Amino acid sequence: MPAYDPSPPTPPAPPTAPATLTPLERERAHLAASRTALRAMRAETEALDLSDVAPNWVSAQVLRGDLAQRVRELADLAHAPLFFGRLDCAVLPRVPAPNATPASSPNPEPASDPTPGPTPDEERPALHTLYIGRRHVHDPEGDPMVIDWRAPVSQPFYQASKKDPRGVELRRRFGYTAGELTAYEDERLTDPGEQRVSTLLQREIERPRVGPMRDIVATIQPEQDSLVRADVDGTVCVQGAPGTGKTAVGLHRVAYLLYTHRERLARSGTLVIGPNSSFLRYIEQVLPALGELDVRQATVEELVAHVPVRATDSALAAGVKGDARMARVLRRAVRAGVRLPTEPCVVQRGARRWRVPAYELEEIVGELLERDQRYGAAREALPQRIAHSVLVRMEQAGEAPDDRTQDAVARNPAVRAVVKESWPTVDPAKLVLRLLSDAEFLAEQAEGVLTPEEQRAVLWSKPARGVRSARWSAADAVLIDEAHDLVSRTPSLGHVVLDEAQDLSPMQYRAVGRRCSTGSATVLGDLAQGTTPWATAGWREALAQLGKPEARVEELTQGFRVPREVIAYASRLLPAIAPELTEATSVRDSPGDFAVRHSAAGELSATVLAACREALEREGSVGLIAAEARVPELAGTLDAAGLAHVAPGVETSEETRLTLVPATLAKGLEYDHVVLDEPGAIVAGEPDERTGLRRLYVCLTRAVSGLVVCHAGPMPELLTGVRPADEAVGRQPAMD
Numbered sequence: 171m172p173a174y175d176p177s178p179p180t181p182p183a184p185p186t187a188p189a190t191l192t193p194l195e196r197e198r199a200h201l202a203a204s205r206t207a208l209r210a211m212r213a214e215t216e217a218l219d220l221s222d223v224a225p226n227w228v229s230a231q232v233l234r235g236d237l238a239q240r241v242r243e244l245a246d247l248a249h250a251p252l253f254f255g256r257l258d259c260a261v262l263p264r265v266p267a268p269n270a271t272p273a274s275s276p277n278p279e280p281a282s283d284p285t286p287g288p289t290p291d292e293e294r295p296a297l298h299t300l301y302i303g304r305r306h307v308h309d310p311e312g313d314p315m316v317i318d319w320r321a322p323v324s325q326p327f328y329q330a331s332k333k334d335p336r337g338v339e340l341r342r343r344f345g346y347t348a349g350e351l352t353a354y355e356d357e358r359l360t361d362p363g364e365q366r367v368s369t370l371l372q373r374e375i376e377r378p379r380v381g382p383m384r385d386i387v388a389t390i391q392p393e394q395d396s397l398v399r400a401d402v403d404g405t406v407c408v409q410g411a412p413g414t415g416k417t418a419v420g421l422h423r424v425a426y427l428l429y430t431h432r433e434r435l436a437r438s439g440t441l442v443i444g445p446n447s448s449f450l451r452y453i454e455q456v457l458p459a460l461g462e463l464d465v466r467q468a469t470v471e472e473l474v475a476h477v478p479v480r481a482t483d484s485a486l487a488a489g490v491k492g493d494a495r496m497a498r499v500l501r502r503a504v505r506a507g508v509r510l511p512t513e514p515c516v517v518q519r520g521a522r523r524w525r526v527p528a529y530e531l532e533e534i535v536g537e538l539l540e541r542d543q544r545y546g547a548a549r550e551a552l553p554q555r556i557a558h559s560v561l562v563r564m565e566q567a568g569e570a571p572d573d574r575t576q577d578a579v580a581r582n583p584a585v586r587a588v589v590k591e592s593w594p595t596v597d598p599a600k601l602v603l604r605l606l607s608d609a610e611f612l613a614e615q616a617e618g619v620l621t622p623e624e625q626r627a628v629l630w631s632k633p634a635r636g637v638r639s640a641r642w643s644a645a646d647a648v649l650i651d652e653a654h655d656l657v658s659r660t661p662s663l664g665h666v667v668l669d670e671a672q673d674l675s676p677m678q679y680r681a682v683g684r685r686c687s688t689g690s691a692t693v694l695g696d697l698a699q700g701t702t703p704w705a706t707a708g709w710r711e712a713l714a715q716l717g718k719p720e721a722r723v724e725e726l727t728q729g730f731r732v733p734r735e736v737i738a739y740a741s742r743l744l745p746a747i748a749p750e751l752t753e754a755t756s757v758r759d760s761p762g763d764f765a766v767r768h769s770a771a772g773e774l775s776a777t778v779l780a781a782c783r784e785a786l787e788r789e790g791s792v793g794l795i796a797a798e799a800r801v802p803e804l805a806g807t808l809d810a811a812g813l814a815h816v817a818p819g820v821e822t823s824e825e826t827r828l829t830l831v832p833a834t835l836a837k838g839l840e841y842d843h844v845v846l847d848e849p850g851a852i853v854a855g856e857p858d859e860r861t862g863l864r865r866l867y868v869c870l871t872r873a874v875s876g877l878v879v880c881h882a883g884p885m886p887e888l889l890t891g892v893r894p895a896d897e898a899v900g901r902q903p904a905m906d
C-alpha cells in the first residue's frame with residue numbers, strides 16, 4: 171500500500187468504482203461520486219416548490235431567502251476540494267455531542283456496503299470509512315458520502331494519535347494539485363512501529379502564499395482543534411507568538427460554533443473584530459470558503475461609529491480617554507442631571523385629585539438612582555412608580571383601579587412633568603461633548619477619579635459648538651458608546667471573535683464586552699505585539715474589562731508562518747518588549763532565507779529596490795514594509811523603476827505581487843518574501859522605544875519564506891550583537 175502517491179492527475183473516474191481500480195483511482199471515483207451527489211443536493215434544493223408551503227407572502231419571501239442561501243452553500247467550490255481526509259474506524263468514533271443539534275447528522279450509520287471508498291485492507295471490510303470535508307454530502311438514499319469537518323464524528327481526524335487512537339485504525343490525508351486529487355498519505359494509528367512526518371501537512375505549511383488568507387481546515391493541529399471546539403458558553407483567550415495560527419483558530423471557531431449551535435447563533439449573531447479594514451479584507455474569504463456567509467466583520471472603530479472621527483488625540487489624552495476610570499466619570503455624568511423632587515405631584519382624575527408628597531417622590535427617585543439599572547430604563551420606570559403610589563391611594567379610598575388606570579396615570583401631564591424635571595433625557599453625544607468642553611462640569615464628574623492634569627489633557631482647547639461640528643477622535647467615539655450603553659443596554663451578540671486584542675484600550679474592551687455580554691468571546695492576541703500606548707499588559711485585567719474575568723487563557727507557541735532563523739532573530743527583541751513570553755518555535759522545515767544588508771547613506775532605496783526585484787523573481791507574494799515616513803519615497807522609487815505595487819488590502823495578482831506596507835498596517839498580514847526597510851526608522855516612528863521595538867517585532871515576523879532587512883542607519887542594539895550588521899546571517903543567503 172503506497173503511503174504517498176504523487177502520480178500525475180488523470181481524468182476523474184466514473185461514479186461507480188470497479189474493483190480493478192488502484193486505490194488512488196478509487197479515491198478519485200469517490201470524489202467524482204461525491205461531486206455528483208452534491209450537484210443532486212443542490213438541484214433538489216433549487217427545485218423545491220414553496221408555493222404551497224408558506225402561509226403568506228412574507229413567510230414565502232423568508233423561505234425563499236433561506237433556500238437561496240442554502241443553494242449558495244451547496245456550491246462546489248473549484249479551489250476547495252470536497253474532502254481532504256479519511257478515517258477508517260473499527261467502531262465509529264464516539265464523541266460527546268455538544269448540547270445542541272448539529273446541522274447535519276453527526277454520527278452516520280455505516281453504509282450497508284462499507285465501500286464507496288476502498289478499505290485499506292481488502293480482507294477487513296468491516297471498517298467504517300468516513301470522508302472528512304468542508305461540508306456534508308449525502309447520496310440519494312441519505313447515506314453520508316462526506317462528513318462535515320465540524321461534526322463530532324470528525325474530531326478524531328484532528329485529535330487521534332498513536333497514544334490515543336480514538337477507535338481510528340487509519341488516517342488518510344489527500345493531496346490536490348489544481349483541483350485534482352493527486353496523492354494520499356496514510357497513517358496507521360494502531361501500528362506503533364510506523365513513524366512518519368506528514369509530507370502533505372508539511373507541504374501545506376510550506377506552500378507559497380498569494381492572495382488573501384486561506385482556511386486551514388485540512389491541517390488544523392490538535393492544540394488548535396481544542397480551541398476551535400471549545401464550548402460556546404465559555405470565553406477563551408489565546409496568547410500566541412506571531413504566526414501561531416491565532417487568526418486561523420478564531421475564524422475556524424466561528425465556523426464550528428455556527429455549525430454546532432446554528433439556530434441560537436443565527437438569532438443572536440456573530441462578529442469578527444479585526445484591527446483595520448485591510449486586515450479584514452485579508453481574512454474575509456476564509457469563512458465563506460467554510461460555507462459561512464453571514465458573519466459580520468468590523469473594526470472597533472466601526473462598532474462605535476456614532477459620530478464621524480476627524481481628529482487625533484495626543485498620546486496623553488488618548489491614554490486618559492481609554493482608561494477604565496472614564497467609565498466612572500461617564501456614569502456620574504449621565505446621572506448628573508437627576509434632581510430630587512421638591513414639590514408634590516398632584517394628579518387630577520375626574521373630580522378627584524391625588525397627591526403624592528415630595529418626600530415620597532424623593533424616595534422613589536433615590537431608589538432608582540441606587541439601582542444598577544440603565545438610565546433610560548429607570549426613566550421609563552419612574553412614571554410607573556409614581557402612578558403606583560397614586561393607585562395605592564386610590565385603593566385606600568375604596569376604588570378598584572386596574573393596570574389600564576396605572577398606565578393612564580403614568581401618562582398624566584403632572585406625572586410627566588415630574589419625570590421631565592427630575593430625570594431629564596440624556597443624549598450620549600451631547601453629554602460627552604459637554605464633558606470635553608466644559609471644564610467645570612468635567613471637574614465635578616471627575617472629582618477624585620481623574621487628576622487635574624488628566625482633566626486638562628482631555629479637555630478640548632476649543633470647545634465645540636455642536637455634535638455635528640465637533641472634531642471627535644476615535645477615543646471620543648468610544649466614550650459616546652459607553653454613554654449610550656449607560657442610557658440603554660447595547661444588544662449582545664451570541665459570539666464575538668476579537669483579533670489583535672492586545673492593542674485595545676480598557677474602554678475599547680468594554681465596548682466589545684457589551685456586544686457579547688450575554689454571549690461569549692474568543693480573544694486573540696500577543697502581548698509582545700502591542701503597539702498602542704495603552705497596550706494590554708496582562709490578559710487577566712483585559713478579560714475583566716471585557717466582562718469575562720472567568721475566561722480561560724491558553725498559549726500557542728508552534729509557529730506556522732515564520733522560518734526558524736527569522737523568528738530567532740525577531741525574538742532577540744523579546745527581552746525588551748515582553749520578557750515574560752516564551753519564544754515561538756517554528757514548525758516550518760525550510761530554515762528560510764534571511765539576510766541583513768547595509769548600504770551607504772543615500773543608497774538605501776536602491777538597495778531596497780534590488781531586494782524587491784530579487785524577491786519578485788521567486789514564487790509567492792512580496793511585502794515591502796517601511797516606516798510611514800519612508801513610504802512616499804519608496805513608492806516613488808518603485809514607480810520610477812516600473813515595479814507595480816499595491817497597498818495592503820488590495821488584492822495582488824500574478825502581474826502585481828508586490829505590496830508596499832506602512833509598518834503601522836503590517837499587523838496580522840503575511841508575505842512570502844519580506845523586504846524590511848530601515849528598522850531604525852520603524853522604531854523611531856513610534857512615540858517611545860518599547861513601542862517602536864514592538865512595531866519592529868511585528869514587521870520582522872511577517873515573512874513566510876524569506877526576509878531581507880535593509881538599513882543605512884544604525885540597527886537597534888538588540889539586533890546587532892554577535893554578527894556584523896552588514897553580513898548575511900541566513901544559512902542560505904540566497905537573496906544576497
Ligand SMILES: Nc1ncnc2c1ncn2[C@@H]1O[C@H](COP(=O)(O)OP(=O)(O)OP(=O)(O)O)[C@@H](O)[C@H]1O
Pocket residue numbers: 374375384385386389390391394410411412413414415416417418419696730731837838839840871
Ligand atoms: N494548522 C495549520 N496548518 C497550516 N497552516 C497553518 C496552520 N495554522 C496556521 N497556519 C498558517 O500560518 C499562518 C499564520 O497564521 P495566523 O495569521 O492565524 O497567525 P497569527 O497567530 O494570527 O499571527 P499574528 O500574530 O502575526 O497575527 C497563516 O498562513 C495560517 O494559514
